[in-house]
Amino acid sequence: MERAFSGLKIALGLVCCLALFIVSIGTAGAWEPTKPVEFIIPAGTGGGADVMARFISPIIEKYKLSPKPFIVINKSGGAGAEGMLYVKGKNKDPHVIIITLDNLFTTPAATGVPFNWKDLTPISRLALDYFVLWVNAESPYKTAKEYLDAAKKEPGKFIMGGTGTAQEDQIITVMMEQAFGVKFSYVPFKGGGDVAVELVGKHINSSVNNPAEAVSHWKAGRLRPLAVIDHERINLPDWKGIPTMKEATGNDLSYLMLRGIFAAPGITKEQQDFYVNVMKKVTETPEWKKYISDMGLKAAFLSGPEYVKWLEDKEKMTKDLMTKGGLLKK
């Protein structure tokens, strides 16, 4: 035991030296991670955020953008609140980042969880995700106008499927209900992929799936896109033919979803810059560009004060929509 103990002491001494050494290197140049970075996903496996994080992490490895790997960890409890609160609690820890979607705004507003995006350090916006109004290809509705007119005649008869409750899909549903004076029965499902399959199986009448969630069913001729819920058409070869909401119905509706990165609160400027830089390089790789166009995303890299400004506007807009739709926590 005696011997083991002194061995431990030596080992400890060595470790301390090593630690000091690493710290001194670290301060000499720009900051770099000294241990694996936890890459938190506030959603379950298989969703859009999950797929994106699992796509980014090998890119970082392939292009050697970071000396330490990014380890993807799902913390999906409470519609993502678990993951957000986890990162919030990692004050000044530079080895934790989180990929976010709009539940950054909606989950705290809908559940009253003590969290706001200002609790985190914004890194960058990677992309924006479109929403498209889909119906089954065998349904008689060829345009958004036809579909909405039909829905207007029978309030509550038409079923709109979406991901989660009081999240973006339901916000958009409420937005459409108010703009066109219709009433849908909204049915929440676990993930966007499930919603698309329910629509193919004709269990629901329509969905507002993201392009990526429905694209393969569309190409297989099972779903029909009626309108893009944005001011402009999607500027990608396959998607150009889909009219905007305004072209299809005369009512200009728009909702885009954030795909962004945040880090733990209280980290230094150098640490923040490191991640901004990594993410910027990720978005410049050919793999990312292909991913964006395959997934029907809007390339929209943004960082620094512009990003913060955009977040503020987006939060305000989301809150407004939720208040109007009665989706806030009572």
Add this chain to the structure above:
Amino acid sequence: MEDINNLIMGLGVALQSYNIMIAVIGLVLGIIVGVLPGLGGANGVAILIPVVVSMPATTGVILLSSIYWGALYGGSITSILFNIPGEPWSVATTFDGYPMAKSGRAGKALVLAFLSHGAGAVLGVIMLTFFAPLIAEFALKFGPAEIFAVMILTFSAFVGLGGKSPLKTVASIFFGFTLAAVGMDIVSGQLRMTFGSVDLMGGFSFIVAVIGLFGLGEIFLTVEEGLKVEGIKAKVGLKDMREGLKEILQNPKAVIMGALIGCWMGLKPGGATPASFMAYGFCKQSCKNKDEFGKGASPGIIAPEAAAHGAGTSATLPMITLGIPGSPTMAVIMGGLMIFGLQPGPMLFKEHADFVWGLIASCWVGNFIGLFIVMAFAPLFAAILKIRFAIFMPIIVYVCAIGAYAVNNRMIDVYYMIIFGILGYLFKKLDYPLAPMVLALVLGDMAEQAMRQALIMGQGNPLIFFRPPIALPIMIVALIIFFWPLISTVKQKLMTKNAV
């Protein structure tokens, strides 16, 4: 005929020596992650994605899917040896697998489990090869109402599985459902029974509960009988192999029932776990020697294992044909496909037929090689039980703690595990049955969600659960099985009356 040609072409690719080597590596890795509780195929696949990126697409997918097959085989090993299920769908295997191992027949139990896996795989792969598009169409017919009917069917299969005291059986079912309800209610978006605690927001993980209730609880029961210095006598030899093979052939009903239920249930995401429970329940109810179940009956191992692997195999079908992952592992594999620029979904068959057929062929190859690997190592696995208890017990506790932590990366889960361990011990002592409680915990969420989704669709009208063509027959069968004890007594009474 075209399918056969395609398959032969695919087999040509999968049987290249390089690809076979890759498959073996993947299988061994998969077995390792399957054995360790808390690690699943998803972890194994995730670490290899960076490696896979630099491979040709077909080879890469062979590697990823081999991990998946390996994890399916590995999941049952710990269920049988330590009463700790490595994966959720191996829970039903503990009911008979562990008692059999405890009585010294660990080798036989393992051989039975592996062979049943093989049988489930064969049926699954045949379906995958020849009926994929057809089955995908069938899977699409399952909406929330149909899912709910299936859940009821699963529960009804378990009616006969209660303990000595019906009252305590009901109490433990309620308790299981209650645990399942903690956390976010997805239909209303409200937090339930969290009382403002962040730790409760994530709910109770099924794996954590099972590790505690079954694994730790069993350790307490074992030490209670006096600290065993010697391990369980585990004779393993060719005799076990022979006997295992014989028993499989003697129980064709259990094999076929398990494999069919598995292949059918695997079509829907998360189907493997209910499939294994359902197969166990039905097999028990339809077998003559009901009383032997729970004490190490062979059909009690065969049916759930065949179902689990059948479901695991048919779960690849919705991914390839519809683009919905049937399990977290499948979700990660799907992410891998996208790196190759392959978009899973209905177009995959048309645009990348060579790739799809390579994948299907690798299912054949991977499952057969996997079966050989696990069979070859079965004696080695069984020999673990020979280790002295004082060495092996703390290691098990340690691995359990890792497993409980790794499920959600939360320390609180490790404490839950200890609490569940104590509860498991007390419940067992006081005749609260664990099996129905665990079933309620794993299916409670799914059942409630499906029911409420269906009710919104039916505008509050419960008749939606009886809509033809699929929900109605399932529901009727479920109700008949549920009330079978009652029906049969009534029938008997009528018979005696007539006789008089």
Add this chain to the structure above:
Amino acid sequence: MRKADIFIALLLMSVGILVLVDSVRLGFKWGMSGPESGFFPFYLGSGLIICSLTVLFNVMRKYRKGGGEERLMPEGALKPILWVLIPATVMIAVTGLVGLHVAAALYLAFYMRAVGKIGWVTTILISLIVPISLYIAFDKLFLVPLPQGLWGAKLIPF
């Protein structure tokens, strides 16, 4: 046996009461489109309370009659159980300080030596090899970071 029976029944009952309270907050009626989110918990809670009350009643009646007091566990069984339970709990508590692997190494060594009476060489070898190989497997190969505790990062030099 009797005490344990009463204890579990009371435990289940208190869970039932908690659930009931929260389900009333959530709303437990059959709403416009099916049950509200407290609907099932309400009945689960009530069911738990009813079951545990009945169990309590049965237990009381049985033992009032003077039914022979069976023991929950055989004579002398509590000690070995506590010998498993307490070190395991301590290991988990210590994890917060030194990390899971170091805590487990200590736990393995303690249990094997103090309870199992296993030779020093075997004890030390196993309690080093097992945590190190699991550390390499989880933290290094599978990239599943396990808790390091406050000092864990400093205790493991690689």
